[in-house]
Amino acid sequence: MASYTVAPLANLIDQFERLPGIGHKSAQRLAFHVLGMTKEQAESFAKAIVDAHEKIHHCAICCNLTDEKLCPICRDPKRDPSLICVVEDSRDVLALERTNEYRGTYHVLHGAISPLQDIGPEDLCIKELLARVQKGGVQEVIMATNPTVEGEATAMYLSKLIKPLGVKVTRLAYGIPVGGDLEYADEVTLSRAFAGRSEL
Amino acid sequence: MASYTVAPLANLIDQFERLPGIGHKSAQRLAFHVLGMTKEQAESFAKAIVDAHEKIHHCAICCNLTDEKLCPICRDPKRDPSLICVVEDSRDVLALERTNEYRGTYHVLHGAISPLQDIGPEDLCIKELLARVQKGGVQEVIMATNPTVEGEATAMYLSKLIKPLGVKVTRLAYGIPVGGDLEYADEVTLSRAFAGRSEL
Numbered sequence: 001m002a003s004y005t006v007a008p009l010a011n012l013i014d015q016f017e018r019l020p021g022i023g024h025k026s027a028q029r030l031a032f033h034v035l036g037m038t039k040e041q042a043e044s045f046a047k048a049i050v051d052a053h054e055k056i057h058h059c060a061i062c063c064n065l066t067d068e069k070l071c072p073i074c075r076d077p078k079r080d081p082s083l084i085c086v087v088e089d090s091r092d093v094l095a096l097e098r099t100n101e102y103r104g105t106y107h108v109l110h111g112a113i114s115p116l117q118d119i120g121p122e123d124l125c126i127k128e129l130l131a132r133v134q135k136g137g138v139q140e141v142i143m144a145t146n147p148t149v150e151g152e153a154t155a156m157y158l159s160k161l162i163k164p165l166g167v168k169v170t171r172l173a174y175g176i177p178v179g180g181d182l183e184y185a186d187e188v189t190l191s192r193a194f195a196g197r198s199e200l
Numbered sequence: 201m202a203s204y205t206v207a208p209l210a211n212l213i214d215q216f217e218r219l220p221g222i223g224h225k226s227a228q229r230l231a232f233h234v235l236g237m238t239k240e241q242a243e244s245f246a247k248a249i250v251d252a253h254e255k256i257h258h259c260a261i262c263c264n265l266t267d268e269k270l271c272p273i274c275r276d277p278k279r280d281p282s283l284i285c286v287v288e289d290s291r292d293v294l295a296l297e298r299t300n301e302y303r304g305t306y307h308v309l310h311g312a313i314s315p316l317q318d319i320g321p322e323d324l325c326i327k328e329l330l331a332r333v334q335k336g337g338v339q340e341v342i343m344a345t346n347p348t349v350e351g352e353a354t355a356m357y358l359s360k361l362i363k364p365l366g367v368k369v370t371r372l373a374y375g376i377p378v379g380g381d382l383e384y385a386d387e388v389t390l391s392r393a394f395a396g397r398s399e400l
Contacts, residue, residue, distance in 0.1 A: 004271075004272040004273055004276075004297060005272070006256065006265055006266050006267050006271070006272070007267060008248070008251045008252040008255045008256055008267050009252055009256055009265060009267075011248050011251070011252070012248045012249065012251075012252040014248075015244070015245045015248040015249075019230050019233055020229060020230070020233050021226065021229065022230075026221065028291065028294075029220060029221065030219050030220070030222075031252065032290070032291065033219055033220050034249055034252060034253065035252060035253065035256060035265065037253065039253060039254075042249055042250060042252075042253035043250060043253075044215070045215045045249055046246035046247070046249040046250045047246070048208070048211045048212045048214075048215040049212060049215075049234055049242055049245055049246040049249075050242060050243060050246045051208045051211070051212075052208040052209055052211070052212040052231065052234060052235060052242075053234065053235065053237065053239060053242040053243075054239075055208045056206065056208055056209055056235060065206055065209060065235065066206050067206050067207060067208050067209075071204075071206070072204040072205070072206065073204055076204075090232070091228065091232065094228075097204060
């Protein structure tokens, strides 16, 4: 078939195929879908890609993604800036915001320390976090990095840097997930759930 | 969360979510992937969308998608123009070409007659096909529409139009798929396989 390729179509399929979780068949379907769009739809799709890429950068305070100087959470006067919840990724902010519980601010590291993947503390937004804590007014830093080896290591590393500054450092609770089944919970989670049990 | 939306990001997620088979979570992952691209990668992705949409149109002969006046198959002097294989969709051409067997040309209808979806003969590239046949030099028209009610109806409709012009009209063989299991073949396929049996 190589000899019968239509270059712009092949290129579009190739572009879709580079996206995560999109195989050749899906890429083909997406490309044909784009061909079926109106001119305006295709152009606004293309514009959305370029726009998002051009306009979005890190918030000057919390390093979350934003299209203004400060992200909407750091701009909000109702959020408590003395509480900082440290997460690995912007998507984690979205997940935590869905709880509608937390009223403090965030700090997005954009990754976790991982020697295997050659990601060191200098590759993450750690100096911005330390600057915020050193500036004063922070009462508690909540570590909400992922419960993985890398996330744990990052939380430990940060707590060693922040505690000496006289600020309380906490970690999200471990335990059995709500709605989960004890039978399918792993040993580590169960032993953490035992250790963290509370009186009824 | 609506109050904390970053407009260009929300727009990009929304654009991905409109694609077929992409839910909200996948759209979010794809949008964040785009943000992680280099400027050049994002721009060439956006350009591929606009380019494909602008440059691709129907081949002047067979209505297949192409970026030139004629599609690569109609341009190829080694393909036999006296044989026309009629398919519903450009993707069907790709599938048939993968067999590396067929040396004739194609005609892409861009759909099938479907009264339920309000698609009539005038919505398909049928008059272009009739013009090709009327021009002469065509020996056989092979119906390769899908083995569905709509595909069958379209094949029947076309054969009634083309046969009076003195051109042979054939249909792809029905039968058990190679590598399939008799046990799982449906009754209609099996009875067609009986009717179409050949001597060994």
